[in-house]
Amino acid sequence: KNQVEQSPQSLIILEGKNCTLQCNYTVSPFSNLRWYKQDTGRGPVSLTIMTFSENTKSNGRYTATLDADTKQSSLHITASQLSDSASYICVVSLIVSGGYNKLIFGAGTRLAVHP
Amino acid sequence: DAGVTQSPTHLIKTRGQQVTLRCSPKSGHDTVSWYQQALGQGPQFIFQYYEEEERQRGNFPDRFSGHQFPNYSSELNVNALLLGDSALYLCASSLHGRNTEAFFGQGTRLTVV
Numbered sequence: 286k287n288q289v290e291q292s293p294q295s296l297i298i299l300e301g302k303n304c305t306l307q308c309n310y311t312v313s314p315f316s317n318l319r320w321y322k323q324d325t326g327r328g329p330v331s332l333t334i335m336t337f338s339e340n341t342k343s344n345g346r347y348t349a350t351l352d353a354d355t356k357q358s359s360l361h362i363t364a365s366q367l368s369d370s371a372s373y374i375c376v377v378s379l380i381v382s383g384g385y386n387k388l389i390f391g392a393g394t395r396l397a398v399h400p
Numbered sequence: 401d402a403g404v405t406q407s408p409t410h411l412i413k414t415r416g417q418q419v420t421l422r423c424s425p426k427s428g429h430d431t432v433s434w435y436q437q438a439l440g441q442g443p444q445f446i447f448q449y450y451e452e453e454e455r456q457r458g459n460f461p462d463r464f465s466g467h468q469f470p471n472y473s474s475e476l477n478v479n480a481l482l483l484g485d486s487a488l489y490l491c492a493s494s495l496h497g498r499n500t501e502a503f504f505g506q507g508t509r510l511t512v513v
Contacts, residue, residue: 392440
C-alpha cells in the first residue's frame with residue numbers, strides 16, 4: 286500500500302533553534318518527493334521538490350534530504366522564526382498509468398515556534 | 401501573474417444539499433486536481449482533470465463529481481451532502497508531466513450543518 290508517514294506529529298521549539306522533521310514512504314514507482322508548508326486554513330505552499338537522483342535541496346533556511354534507498358526524507362529548519370509555525374507536509378509523487386502523477390500526502394508535522 | 405484561485409472561500413450548507421466549488425488554475429497550467437482535507441489531517445486526493453476529462457480518481461463516492469472547462473478552470477460538485485463532508489477543499493494546478501510543480505489555491509472551507 287502506498288503510504289507516507291511523518292514524525293513527529295507535533296513539535297514545539299524556541300525561536301532561533303533548529304529542528305528536523307522526518308518522512309518515511311512506501312510509494313512505488315516513485316517520481317519525486319515534495320515538502321510543503323501549510324498555514325492553518327490555507328493552501329500548502331511548496332518548499333522543495335526532489336527527484337530520486339537528488340540527495341539534498343535547499344530553499345533559504347529549509348534543507349530537505351532524500352535517501353531513495355531507505356525511502357526516507359527529512360526537512361531541516363535552521364534558525365527558526367515565529368513565522369515558521371505551520372504544518373509541514375511530505376508529499377510523494379506516484380507514477381500511474383498514462384504517465385500521470387498521483388500525489389500521496391503525509392498527515393503533516395505541526396510545528397509551533399515559541400518566543 | 402495570478403496563482404490558483406478558488407471560490408468561494410467559505411461556505412455553509414445543509415445536510416442533503418448540493419454544492420459547487422470553483423477553481424481557476426495558475427496561468428499556463430493545464431491540469432487541475434482536487435483534494436479534501438479534514439481538520440488535522442493531510443489532504444486526500446479526490447480526482448484530477450486534464451484535457452477536460454477525469455484522468456485519475458481517489459477513493460471518493462460518486463456523489464463527488466467534477467468538470468474541467470476549455471480554459472482549464474474546474475468545478476467540484478458534491479451531491480447529497482453529509483456532515484462528514486465538512487472540510488477544507490483544495491485545488492491544485494500543474495503542467496502535465498511527471499516532475500512538474502503543483503501549486504495550491506487557498507482552499508474553500510465547507511461546513512455542512
